[in-house]
Amino acid sequence: MTAPAVGGHAIVLGASLTGLVMARVMADHVERVTIVERDTLPDRPAWRRGVPQARHTHNLLAAGQRALDELFPGLTGQLRTAGMVPVRMPRDMLLLVAGGWVNRFDGPHVVLTGTRDLLDHHVRSRLREIPNVDWLEATEATGLLAAEDGGVAGVRVRTRTAGGGTEESDLRADLVVDATGRTSQAANWLRALGYDAPEESVVDPRTSYATCVFEPGPDQRRDWKCILIQSTEREPRQGILNPIEGGRWMVSVTGMNGERPPHDHDGFVEFARGLRTPVLYEALRTATPVSPVYGSGRTENRRRHYERLSRWPDRFIVAGDAFGSFNPSYGQGISVAARTAVTVGRAMAAARERNGGRLPAGLAARLRKPIAAEVNAAWALSAAADSGYPWAREGRQPLPDRLAGRYMQRLLRVVTDDQRAASALFDMTHLVAPPTVVFRPGIVAAVLRGPRRTVIDTVTPPADRGLIFEGERS
Known part of the structure; x- marks a missing residue:
């Protein structure tokens, strides 16, 4: 991506997707990268x-595909060969939003769907080919090491030993990247160094998931690959069916406002019967479950506003869910992580060019705003849409956030039969256009005019009679 690495050592905390892509970028700019990971990593596609969220549905949006291919050329082709399924949006989907079924049309938006285990395995495999990346497994960071100039000099780590005990040690580094996800302790670590913790913004629809993998019924004839049923304030349940490798389906159902879907197969299918439409339930009636039902409950949208802090320790970067996390319903987290890594890599390359090939002091502080911009692009959809649910808001939301939420709710009614509005929403969803794309004059006019449909039919989805996916094994 850029000139060969210069001197220095970078530590990346966490072998999450964010950690992997950030390590890929760091490898271009420092002599050595060490990934510190609490788990022992599998050498094949496997859960850890x-x-x-690895047990649950995962989508790779258009922007994420582009970013991953920039970081690892040809990766998305490898993922397709390995079994991830391309789904054209909305042509291959039955998509029920708040305002009804979205008409199916040809467009440029393609989602790759598959298991997180497969995706992570292929990214790890490509990263292991890079010689200046080391892996320190069964090890977790417990704090930051302070440098004399007030910056960060490395991390304190705790490693599990073969005998079942632990050993603590200090790892010195010229750059530390926190990619430890939603449970990041960066705010506490900053306090310990004498810095302020960030303000947080939270929009929590109180969503709980249950997910199961199914083998489609042998006589299943369908003109769709994916089903997505979104909730409304009055009917706060969601469901999604995604095709995954091996010709199977990964199905997730969601309860909101504190409702939790059952974790047994019969209860899972019965819960699907209670969605706004029977379409998903009808698909599952002839399908065979081939996995347990797995649950997950921490799904809030949470932004930690590190970019607003007036003081920041040099040589410390926070990225991914540690900086901003989203309701997984919108499938944005992986794509935001990949885009963030590309953005950081470009900024580091530009900084080195201006600084005679070296990484300048103060770079970590300057990276906070471009990282926040990537978070904001996804936040504009996930948090704005979820803020439409009265139970999702903690305290009184700022007026701009309230207005954005109301606008998104109206937009989701208009996109059902307005192809231009739907295309703008998909551009925003796939992160290929800024959030302002849905505020273009023609889209605003359509939103103010309102939907053409006066009655919402949730039973009969729009058909694509030109397509039949029968017994498909992608």
Whole structure:
């Protein structure tokens, strides 16, 4: 991506997708990168405890595909060959939003769907090919090491030993990247160094997931690959069916406002019957569950406003869910992580060019705003949409956030039969256009005019009679 690495050592905390892509970028700019990971990493596609959402549905949006291919050329082609399924949006989907079924049309938006285990395995495999990246497993960071200039000099770590005990040690570094996710302790670490903790913004729809993998029924004839049923304030349940490798379906159902879906197969299918439409339930009636039902409950949108702090320790970067996390319903987290890594890599390359090939002091502080900009692009959809639910708001929301939430709710009614509005929403969803794309004059006029449909039919989805996916094994 850029000139060969210069001197120095970078530590990346966490082998999450964010950690992997940030390590890829750091490898271009420092002599040595060490990934510190609490788990022991599998050498094949397999679940691990440190990725709590790995059991659940994952989508790779257009912007994420582009970013991953920039970081690891040809990666998305490898993922397709390995079994991830391309889904054209909305042509291959039955998509029920708040305002009804979205008409199906040809467009440029393609989602890759598959298991998180497969995605992480291929990214890890590509990263292991880079010679200046080291891996320190069964190890977790417990704090930052302070430098004499007030910056960060490394991390204190605790490593599990073969005998079942632990050993603590100090790892010195010229740059530390926190990619430890939603449970990041960066705010506490900053306090310990004498810095302020960031303000937080939270929009929590109190969403709980249950997910199960199914084998489609042998006689299943369908003109769709994916089903997505979104909730409303009056019907706060969601459901999604995604195709995954091996010709299977990964299905998630969601309860909101404190409701939790059952974790047994019969209860899971019965819960699907209670969605706004019977379409997903009808698909599951002839399907066979081939996995347990897994649950997940921490899904709030949470922004930590590190970019607003007036003081920041040099040589410390926070990225991914540690900086801003989103309701997984919108499938944005992986794409934000990949885009953030590309943005950081470009900024580091530009800084080195201006500084004679070296990384300048103060760079970490300057990276906070471009990282926040990537978070904001996804926040504009996930938090704005979720803020439409009265139970999702903590305290009184700022007026701009309230107005954005109301606008998004009206937009979700208009996109059902307005292709231009739907395309703008998909541009925003896929992070290929800024959030302002849905505020273009023509879209605003359509939102103010309102939907053409006066009656919402949630039973009969729009058909695409030109397509039949029968017994498909992607």
